[in-house]
Amino acid sequence: MGQTAEVIAVAWTAVVSLAAWLWLLLCQGFFWRTDVRLPPRREPGTWPSVCVVVPARDEAAVLPDSLPALLAQDYPGRAEVFLVDDGSTDGTGELARELARRHGGLPLTVASPGEPPAGWTGKLWAVRHGIALARARAPEYLLLTDADIAHAPDSLRELVAAAGAGGFDAVSLMARLRVASGWERLVVPAFVYFFAQLYPFRWIGRRGTRTAAAAGGCVLLRAETAERARIPDAVRQAVIDDVALARAVKGAGGRIWLGLADRVDSVRPYPRLGDLWRMVSRSAYAQLRHRPPVLLGTVLGLLLVYLVPPVALVAGVLGGSAPAAVPGGLAWLVMAGTYLPMLRYYRQPWWLAPLLPFTALLYLLMTVDSAVRHHRGRGAAWKGRTYPRPEAVADEG
Structure with a gap:
C-alpha cells in the first residue's frame, strides 16, 4: 500500500509539473521564442546627440x-x-x-x-x-x-x-x-x-x-x-x-x-564553473529581495518544474507506472523543446536541451549559496566590494 501511495504521489506531482509547463509554454509571453530583435532601421532626418x-x-x-x-x-x-x-x-x-x-x-x-x-x-x-x-x-x-x-x-x-x-x-x-x-x-x-x-x-x-x-x-x-x-x-x-x-x-x-x-x-x-557560480550567486538572493519565504518558494518551484519531470519519468519506467512516466516524459519534452530556440541562438547542439534539469539544479544550488553568503554577512561580493541588503530602497519598484 505504501509503495502504491508513493507511485500515486509521483504521478500527481508529474501531472502538476506538466500543467505548469503547458502554462509556461502558452501563457508566459512566449518567453521561449528568440525573435524579439531590433526592427529594421528607419533612419531619422537628423541624428540626435x-x-x-x-x-x-x-x-x-x-x-x-x-x-x-x-x-x-x-x-x-x-x-x-x-x-x-x-x-x-x-x-x-x-x-x-x-x-x-x-x-x-x-x-x-x-x-x-x-x-x-x-x-x-x-x-x-x-x-x-x-x-x-x-x-x-x-x-x-x-x-x-x-x-x-x-x-x-x-x-x-x-x-x-x-x-x-x-x-x-x-x-x-x-x-x-x-x-x-x-x-x-x-x-x-x-x-x-x-x-x-x-x-x-x-x-x-x-x-x-x-x-x-x-x-x-x-x-x-x-x-x-x-x-x-x-x-x-x-x-x-x-x-x-x-x-x-x-x-x-x-x-x-x-x-x-x-x-x-x-x-x-x-x-x-x-x-570555469566557479567563475559562473560567482557571477550568478552574487545577485541571486537580491533577485529574491532577500526574503526567506521567497527563497523557499523559488526552491520548491525549481524542484517541481525542472527536477520532477526526469525523476518521474525514470521512476515510472523503473516501477512500471505509466501514470508517472507519461506526464513526466511529456513535461521533460516540453521543457527541452522550449529551450531549443535559445540553444540555436547561441549556436549550441540540440543535445544540451535534455540537460536543462541538471543546469536548473546548478542554479538552485547557486541561489541557495547566495542566500547563505548573505546571512553570513558576505552579501553580494564583486571585485573586492561587498554590498549588504539595501535598507532605504529594499524593494525597488
Missing part, C-alpha cells in the same frame, strides 16, 4: 577587445564616450587612454569619481559621475554600456533609430554572452533562458504592463527620461541595477524595450 557612459573597475583584461569597437562607432550624429574608472588597480584608466590614442574614433574622456559613499554601489556611483559629465554636453540620449561589451560598428545607429521609430525612452539589448568552454555552453544559454522566463521580452515593451527589465550591458536611455526618473540616484543601492533602472523608467511613465542582440557581444570569459 549621444553620450556613452562606461563604468569600469579592473577591466584591463577585456578593454582591448571592447573599447576600440565602441570608439569606432559609425554614427552620423555627435557622440562621445566617457569611461569612468571605478577605483581600478590594474591600470584600466591608463589603458583606455592608450587605446584611444592608438585607435582613434569617438572622443574619449577618462574620469574617476573616487570611492562610492555609503548607500551607493560602485557601478552606479561611476554611472552617476559619467552622466553628470555627459549632461554638460546636453545629449539627447545616453548609452550605458559595460566595459566588457563589444559593439558592432553600426550598433549605436541601430539603437538610436529603434528608440526614435518606436517612441521608446529606453532600448536595451541582451548582449550575446561568451560561450566557449564546456561550462559556459551548459550554463550561459540557460541564464538568458531563465531571465526571459522571469521577464518575457514581449511583455516589457507592451503598453499597460507592469513587467520591466533591461540588460545592464547595453541600455540606450533618453536623457530627459533619465532625469525625470532620477537615474541613477533612484536605484543607487540596487545590486541588480538593470532591472531596477527599467522599473524606475517605467514608473516615471517611460516606454522600454528589451530584446536579444545580434551584433553586441560580451567578451568576458567565464571558463
Whole structure:
C-alpha cells in the first residue's frame, strides 16, 4: 500500500509539473521564442546627440577587445564616450587612454569619481559621475554600456533609430554572452533562458504592463527620461541595477524595450564553473529581495518544474507506472523543446536541451549559496566590494 501511495504521489506531482509547463509554454509571453530583435532601421532626418557612459573597475583584461569597437562607432550624429574608472588597480584608466590614442574614433574622456559613499554601489556611483559629465554636453540620449561589451560598428545607429521609430525612452539589448568552454555552453544559454522566463521580452515593451527589465550591458536611455526618473540616484543601492533602472523608467511613465542582440557581444570569459557560480550567486538572493519565504518558494518551484519531470519519468519506467512516466516524459519534452530556440541562438547542439534539469539544479544550488553568503554577512561580493541588503530602497519598484 505504501509503495502504491508513493507511485500515486509521483504521478500527481508529474501531472502538476506538466500543467505548469503547458502554462509556461502558452501563457508566459512566449518567453521561449528568440525573435524579439531590433526592427529594421528607419533612419531619422537628423541624428540626435549621444553620450556613452562606461563604468569600469579592473577591466584591463577585456578593454582591448571592447573599447576600440565602441570608439569606432559609425554614427552620423555627435557622440562621445566617457569611461569612468571605478577605483581600478590594474591600470584600466591608463589603458583606455592608450587605446584611444592608438585607435582613434569617438572622443574619449577618462574620469574617476573616487570611492562610492555609503548607500551607493560602485557601478552606479561611476554611472552617476559619467552622466553628470555627459549632461554638460546636453545629449539627447545616453548609452550605458559595460566595459566588457563589444559593439558592432553600426550598433549605436541601430539603437538610436529603434528608440526614435518606436517612441521608446529606453532600448536595451541582451548582449550575446561568451560561450566557449564546456561550462559556459551548459550554463550561459540557460541564464538568458531563465531571465526571459522571469521577464518575457514581449511583455516589457507592451503598453499597460507592469513587467520591466533591461540588460545592464547595453541600455540606450533618453536623457530627459533619465532625469525625470532620477537615474541613477533612484536605484543607487540596487545590486541588480538593470532591472531596477527599467522599473524606475517605467514608473516615471517611460516606454522600454528589451530584446536579444545580434551584433553586441560580451567578451568576458567565464571558463570555469566557479567563475559562473560567482557571477550568478552574487545577485541571486537580491533577485529574491532577500526574503526567506521567497527563497523557499523559488526552491520548491525549481524542484517541481525542472527536477520532477526526469525523476518521474525514470521512476515510472523503473516501477512500471505509466501514470508517472507519461506526464513526466511529456513535461521533460516540453521543457527541452522550449529551450531549443535559445540553444540555436547561441549556436549550441540540440543535445544540451535534455540537460536543462541538471543546469536548473546548478542554479538552485547557486541561489541557495547566495542566500547563505548573505546571512553570513558576505552579501553580494564583486571585485573586492561587498554590498549588504539595501535598507532605504529594499524593494525597488
